[in-house]
Structure formats: structure tokens, C-alpha cells
Amino acid sequence: MRTDLRHGDGRRLFVYGRYDGQQPPSSLPEEGPPELHLRHDALTDRWVAISPARNTRPQSRAGHDDTAPACPLCPGGPELAFPYDAAVFENRFPTLLPSPPRPPQLEGPTAPSQGRCEVVLYTPTHEGSLATLTSQELAQVVAIWTDRSRELWSDPTHAYVLIFENRGEDVGATLSHPHGQIYALDHIPALARARVHALEAHRDRHGSCLTCEVVQRDEGAKQRILAENDSFTVAVPFAANWPYEIHVRAKRHGAHRMSDLTVTERHDLAMALRTVVRIYDRFRPGHPLAYMMVCQEAPASASGGPAGDWHLSFEFLPPNRASDKLKVRASVETAAGLFINDTVPEVSAAQLAAVSTDPEGAVEAPIPDVEVALAASVSHPDVS
Numbered sequence: 493m494r495t496d497l498r499h500g501d502g503r504r505l506f507v508y509g510r511y512d513g514q515q516p517p518s519s520l521p522e523e524g525p526p527e528l529h530l531r532h533d534a535l536t537d538r539w540v541a542i543s544p545a546r547n548t549r550p551q552s553r554a555g556h557d558d559t560a561p562a563c564p565l566c567p568g569g570p571e572l573a574f575p576y577d578a579a580v581f582e583n584r585f586p587t588l589l590p591s592p593p594r595p596p597q598l599e600g601p602t603a604p605s606q607g608r609c610e611v612v613l614y615t616p617t618h619e620g621s622l623a624t625l626t627s628q629e630l631a632q633v634v635a636i637w638t639d640r641s642r643e644l645w646s647d648p649t650h651a652y653v654l655i656f657e658n659r660g661e662d663v664g665a666t667l668s669h670p671h672g673q674i675y676a677l678d679h680i681p682a683l684a685r686a687r688v689h690a691l692e693a694h695r696d697r698h699g700s701c702l703t704c705e706v707v708q709r710d711e712g713a714k715q716r717i718l719a720e721n722d723s724f725t726v727a728v729p730f731a732a733n734w735p736y737e738i739h740v741r742a743k744r745h746g747a748h749r750m751s752d753l754t755v756t757e758r759h760d761l762a763m764a765l766r767t768v769v770r771i772y773d774r775f776r777p778g779h780p781l782a783y784m785m786v787c788q789e790a791p792a793s794a795s796g797g798p799a800g801d802w803h804l805s806f807e808f809l810p811p812n813r814a815s816d817k818l819k820v821r822a823s824v825e826t827a828a829g830l831f832i833n834d835t836v837p838e839v840s841a842a843q844l845a846a847v848s849t850d851p852e853g854a855v856e857a858p859i860p861d862v863e864v865a866l867a868a869s870v871s872h873p874d875v876s
């Protein structure tokens with residue numbers, strides 16, 4: 493069940509599961525930062541988001557004061573003042589806004605920072621990860637992604653939706669509470685455009701789906717594949733950029749976005765994601781590997797609908813080049829886009845495969861069916 497609320501400052505808040513009827517804390521609407529805007533880099537045909545307010549984001553504090561938990565995402569904190577199972581709220585420090593300030597008139601092209609930035613709270617429990625969530629919590633997170641994805645893609649002001657998670661200080665996560673984010677953009681960013689172009693070029697040349705071919709290659713690559721189930725492959729990609737990169741890719745042609753998945757596929761996705769994060773947790777005992785996790789959903793093709801040959805994938809990008817060493821994305825990677833992988837993908841896959849099975853062999857509850865039913869909105873008395 494989803495209950496729609498609003499913070500006192502007007503930001504949307506969706507509570508999933510239990511809701512005890514308490515209102516979010518009342519606070520005055522905050523002015524969006526006036527500096528927020530996009531600038532067009534004419535030489536690369538890419539947009540750059542100017543978002544100086546991000547530098548004032550909160551960090552987890554070590555201690556507690558008397559009135560609030562140290563973590564702003566824990567129940568009782570400033571974001572969720574009441575008990576919750578899982579929740580989504582609009583970021584207090586957004587890079588994109590549904591009603592952005594008018595962009596400044598400058599010597600080059602600018603645009604409003606149009607879009608949405610949401611935070612997804614996986615669990616009320618402060619410690620943990622996708623690997624340690626209960627089966628019920630994990631199924632609920634997948635259901636929430638499906639719910640938010642469906643709604644954000646269906647908004648005509650959005651051209652692209654990115655579900656993602658930055659885990660760990662090594663990738664800049666400032667809060668350790670298990671959570672992810674979703675950005676909805678008003679344009680298709682350059683890397684996604686390049687992927688769509690590759691699929692279309694392959695279709696023109698060969699009359700077949702390039703992603704189906706990649707799935708088949710991964711299934712046959714016994715040295716790179718780490719796990720699979722009926723719906724997803726779990727593999728170090730053939731041309732991994734990052735040494736310990738792992739992709740979870742939908743096998744079924746037609747599974748373009750989260751909302752295309754069947755109930756069985758959602759179960760299989762949950763199991764696959766749990767498998768990957770457990771590998772990263774075991775890889776360096778006591779120090780779970782940091783990662784960027786991005787959910788690649790099909791952007792619109794030239795004809796309007798989701799790009800037909802795009803298969804949904806979850807791609808995990810840890811910033812390490814060895815278990816105890818970070819890779820710096822340096823000049824060649826950044827300026828030329830030529831990634832230099834410090835390992836052979838088959839070798840890093842063997843290292844990851846070595847920790848891919850649970851030494852304890854614990855039996856776990858099966859992933860339950862979780863559907864999100866929409867409840868009536870609850871309006872906040874301070875918001876008209």
C-alpha cells in the first residue's frame with residue numbers, strides 16, 4: 493500500500509507499507525536554490541547540471557543529541573518523523589526540480605533544471621544493504637522501483653529515468669542508511685543515446701537484437717558468468733570498464749523497463765541483486781565493497797516507445813582496481829572515454845566467483861509477491 497503525503501515544505505513523500513496517520517513535520521517551503529540550471533556544452537553536445545547546493549548536503553553524525561536520531565533517514569528523523577517500512581521522498585538537495593527556477597541569461601545556452609530527484613529508503617533499519625534486507629523488504633524495494641519507474645516514465649516532461657544507488661564513502665555516499673535514488677531527466681543523456689544508437693545500428697545491419705546476442709554470449713562465457721536464473725544473467729561484462737563490474741541483465745526480449753517484468757521476473761531480479769551484493773560483501777571481509785548501481789531502463793527510441801532492443805539491466809560499478817586499492821578515473825578515461833581496465837575480466841570474474849556461494853548455506857525465506865496498491869492521498873494541512 494502506498495500513502496501519498498507532502499512535507500510541510502511541499503516535497504512529495506510516499507510511504508509504502510504501514511502508515512500510522514502522523515503528518516510529516518511542518519516546515520516552511522524552501523526556495524529552490526536560484527543558481528540551479530543546466531548549461532549546454534556545445535563542443536560535446538552534452539548538458540551539465542549546475543547544482544551548488546549539493547555541497548551543503550548532510551552527513552551521518554557519529555553521536556546522538558537528545559531529540560533526533562543522528563541519521564536523518566531513520567524513523568524519527570527530519571525526513572520521516574514516524575515509523576515506516578519503506579518510503580520515497582523528494583530530495584531536500586535536488587539537482588533537478590519539477591518547477592525549476594528560470595535559468596540565467598548568459599553568453600552560452602542554458603536551460604531550466606527540469607526533472608525530479610527522489611530518495612528511496614529501503615528499510616527503517618539503519619545498518620544493512622540490498623544483501624541483508626529480509627525477503628519481504630527486498631521484494632518491497634523491487635515493487636517500489638516498479639511503481640516509481642512506471643509513474644516517472646509516464647510523465648511527458650521526462651525523457652529518461654535512472655534508478656541508482658551509491659553505496660559507500662568511496663563513491664561519495666554521505667549517508668550510510670540503506671537507500672537509493674531516482675533521477676528523472678527531461679532529456680536523454682549522452683551515454684544512453686549512444687546505447688540506443690548502437691542497438692539501432694545493429695538492427696539496421698543484421699535485422700536482429702544486439703542485446704539478445706549479448707545475453708547469449710554471457711550465458712556461454714563460463715569464465716565470466718557468476719550466476720543466472722530463468723530471467724537474468726549475472727556476469728562480469730565482456731568489455732568491463734571497472735575491474736569488478738557486474739551486470740544483471742534481463743534475458744527476455746521485451747523486458748525493457750521495470751514495469752515490463754512479470755511477477756516471476758521480479759522475484760528473479762531480487763535474487764540476482766542479492767547475489768551480487770553478497771559477493772561484494774564477502775569479497776573483502778569486514779569491508780563491503782563500495783559501488784555505483786545503476787538500473788538501465790530503455791529510453792524512448794526515435795519512434796517514441798521504449799527502444800525495442802534494449803533489455804533492462806542493473807549494472808554494478810565498484811571503484812576498486814584491487815580489493816584494497818581504488819581505481820582513479822584519470823585523464824584517458826575522463827577525457828577520451830577510453831577506459832583502461834587494470835585486470836582481465838575473466839580473472840576478476842574468477843576472484844568474484846570464488847566468493848559467490850554462501851559458506852554458511854543459510855536457508856532463507858522465498859521472495860514474496862509484493863504489489864503496490866495506491867491509497868488515497870493525504871493532504872498536509874499546511875499545503876493547499
Ligand SMILES: [Zn+2]
Nearest residue numbers: 563566618669
Ligand atoms: Zn538511519
Ligand SMILES: [Zn+2]
Nearest residue numbers: 701703704745
Ligand atoms: Zn532482445
